[in-house]
Every structure is written in C-alpha cells, then in structure tokens.
Amino acid sequence: MKSYLETDDYGRKKAINPCLEPCSIEKGMRMIGGKWTGSIIYHLKDGPVRFNDLSRMLGGASKKMVDQRLKELESNGMVIRKVISDRPVAVTYELTPFGQSALECLDKLREWSESNQL
Amino acid sequence: MKSYLETDDYGRKKAINPCLEPCSIEKGMRMIGGKWTGSIIYHLKDGPVRFNDLSRMLGGASKKMVDQRLKELESNGMVIRKVISDRPVAVTYELTPFGQSALECLDKLREWSESNQL
DNA sequence: CACATAGGTTACCAAAAGGTAACTAATTGA
DNA sequence: TCAATTAGTTACCTTTTGGTAACCTATGTG
Numbered sequence: 001m002k003s004y005l006e007t008d009d010y011g012r013k014k015a016i017n018p019c020l021e022p023c024s025i026e027k028g029m030r031m032i033g034g035k036w037t038g039s040i041i042y043h044l045k046d047g048p049v050r051f052n053d054l055s056r057m058l059g060g061a062s063k064k065m066v067d068q069r070l071k072e073l074e075s076n077g078m079v080i081r082k083v084i085s086d087r088p089v090a091v092t093y094e095l096t097p098f099g100q101s102a103l104e105c106l107d108k109l110r111e112w113s114e115s116n117q118l
Numbered sequence: 119m120k121s122y123l124e125t126d127d128y129g130r131k132k133a134i135n136p137c138l139e140p141c142s143i144e145k146g147m148r149m150i151g152g153k154w155t156g157s158i159i160y161h162l163k164d165g166p167v168r169f170n171d172l173s174r175m176l177g178g179a180s181k182k183m184v185d186q187r188l189k190e191l192e193s194n195g196m197v198i199r200k201v202i203s204d205r206p207v208a209v210t211y212e213l214t215p216f217g218q219s220a221l222e223c224l225d226k227l228r229e230w231s232e233s234n235q236l
Numbered sequence: 237c238a239c240a241t242a243g244g245t246t247a248c249c250a251a252a253a254g255g256t257a258a259c260t261a262a263t264t265g266a
Numbered sequence: 267t268c269a270a271t272t273a274g275t276t277a278c279c280t281t282t283t284g285g286t287a288a289c290c291t292a293t294g295t296g
Contacts, residue, residue, distance in 0.1 A: 025156045025224055028231035033151035035254080038143045051273055060144075062255060067274065088263055089272055098234065105226045106143055112223050113146035116216065153284080169243055180285060185244065206293055207242055 031076065032102055036061045037069050041078065041099060042106050048082065048092035078102065149194065150220055154179045155187050159196065159217060160224050166200065166210035196220065 032038050036058060043049060043057050055066050070093055073079035078099035084090045095103075150156050154176060161167060161175050173184045188211055191197035196217035202208045213221075 023157055023160075024228050024231040024236065025160050026154065027236040028227040029151055029153075029156050031231070031236060032227075033147055033156075035147075036144065038147050038151075039141055042141075042143050052271080055273095063274070064256090064276095065254070068254090086262095089261090089274095091273065101234070102230060105223065105230050108223045108226045109146040109150075110142050112220060113142040113149070116219070118142065118145040118149060170241080173243095181244070182246095182286090183284070186284090204292095207244090207291090209243065 028105070031078075032105065034069060034072070036065055037073065038106050038109065040066065040069050040073065041095065041102055042110070044079065044093060044095045044099070045103055048094040050090065050092050054093065073099065146223070149196075150223065152187060152190070154183055155191065156224050156227065158184065158187050158191065159213065159220055160228070162197065162211060162213045162217070163221055166212040168208065168210050172211065191217065 032041065039058055039061075040054065043054060049057075051066070051070075054070075055061070055063050058066060061069075070079060070081070074081055074093075077096055079093050080096055082092050082094065084092055150159065157176055157179075158172065161172060167175075169184070169188075172188075173179070173181050176184060179187075188197060188199070192199055192211075195214055197211050198214055200210050200212065202210055
C-alpha cells in the first residue's frame with residue numbers, strides 16, 4: 001500500500017491510502033523507538049544480562065525507565081525474563097528470536113548514527 | 119566504545135563505558151524516532167512534496183505535528199524547505215543528502231515491521 | 237459574494253512521560 | 267553490626283507532548 005494523491009474534476013486533491021494510523025514505519029518505531037528501548041535491546045545482543053547490570057550500563061536511564069522498558073519489551077515478546085535463583089534473588093533478561101530480529105535495524109541505525117557523528 | 123562490567127577485589131561491580139548519555143543508538147533514535155518523523159522522511163523519499171499534500175498523506179497526523187516535525191528535520195539538516203512561488207504561496211519540502219542517508223535505516227525498519235506483521 | 241486552497245500560527249487543555257528519592261525484603265561480606 | 271547487593275516498587279511532582287479548533291493572509295473558482 002502506497003499513498004499518493006488524486007485530483008478530481010474540480011481540481012480538489014485527495015490522498016489515496018493515506019497513513020490514517022501508523023504505517024509500518026510508524027508501527028516499527030513505536031515498537032523499538034521509545035526512549036532507551038533500542039539501547040536496551042542492543043545491550044542484550046550478546047546474551048542474558050541481569051537487571052542491575054543493565055541499569056549500570058545505561059547510566060543515563062533510571063531504574064524506573066529500565067524496568068518500564070523491559071516490561072514493554074517482555075509484553076510484546078522481544079525479551080524474556082528469567083529467574084535464575086530465588087534466595088539471593090537473581091534475574092536475567094534476554095532477547096527472544098523476535099527481539100533478535102530487531103538487531104538488524106538497530107545495527108543499521110548505529111552505523112548511520114556513528115558515520116554521521118551524531 | 120563498548121560498555122562492559124568490571125568486578126573489583128571486593129566483588130563490587132562497576133560499568134566501564136556506560137551509556138551515561140545517549141549512545142549512538144539512542145542518538146539516532148532521537149533523530150528519527152519521534153512520532154511521525156520516520157514516516158515524514160519516508161514520504162519524501164521520491165522527491166519534493168508540498169506541505170498540505172504531506173499532511174494529507176499522513177492522515178493520522180495533525181498539521182501542527184507535521185509542521186513541528188518538519189521544522190525539527192529542517193533544523194538538523196535532513197530536510198530543506200523551498201518556496202517555489204509567492205503569490206499563490208507554494209512550498210515544498212525535500213530531503214537533503216543527509217536526510218536521504220537515513221532512508222536505509224528506515225527501509226530496514228519497514229521490512230522488519232512488515233515481515234512481522236506489526 | 238461565498239467558499240476553497242495554500243501554508244501555516246495560536247491558544248487552550250488533558251494526558252503522558254519521566255526524573256528523584258525513599259522504601260521494600262532477603263542475603264552476603266567486612 | 268553496619269553496609270552493600272539484588273530486583274524492583276511507590277509516591278510525588280514537573281515537563282513535555284500532542285490533540286482540537288480557531289484564526290491568519292493571499293489567491294482562485296463558481
């Protein structure tokens with residue numbers, strides 16, 4: 001579905017297939033474009049990471065942020081939370097295959113970002 | 119710069135090179151991850167588009183949104199505004215080379231999004 | 237004349253986002 | 267015993283976001 005414009009007999013323009021609501025780009029962005037979301041996924045790329053370790057790596061993000069984002073990512077199937085021991089409670093977060101599938105986009109983004117010295 | 123963890127003699131963990139502030143992924147996202155930003159860039163991919171035409175194509179976004187995003191994109195050098203005629207005022211927006219360079223990421227995102235039926 | 241188009245700007249308001257800091261309970265280490 | 271760690275949770279409060287709708291100047295159309 002591509003959107004384009006049509007002009008009627010009176011010269012009035014009208015969009016055909018407008019993005020009434022989020023098109024695929026928009027939907028994708030809402031999935032991985034939240035504040036710190038991409039960074040979190042990216043930091044999980046090499047395997048499971050524990051909550052506090054993740055927080056430490058994302059020094060600019062508060063625990064609340066990290067927690068919130070992880071919950072979002074879990075609820076949309078990109079991340080799994082695993083309790084690796086109660087009593088000392090220990091938890092890890094890791095990417096699901098779906099989560100891993102997003103790494104390709106993120107890596108492109110990183111490349112683009114770095115090559116433009118953002 | 120990669121962030122990783124180090125453990126000292128006392129077993130205390132500390133992050134080396136944490137993302138204190140936006141790492142490249144984060145910065146990239148803040149550049150093209152805003153609401154409708156990606157969609158706008160994407161809709162300019164085939165050449166200049168006029169303001170109202172763009173608004174029409176992004177049916178879900180208000181003029182205020184489109185206006186705001188275009189100004190952001192202009193101010194960071196991804197889009198240029200061109201007045202193609204005063205008296206009937208007519209304006210077009212088009213991607214700069216830098217703006218075009220973002221299309222690669224966005225296309226990856228679109229692919230990912232579509233192949234996962236978001 | 238009345239209305240539509242172009243390209244916006246403005247004010248108003250409600251909702252969402254996000255930071256800070258305190259607090260939880262259980263456990264381990266000095 | 268004091269302090270720190272783990273994984274969060276909670277309350278509070280300020281800022282940002284974003285939607286709506288009205289308004290603007292100028293031109294063109296029926």
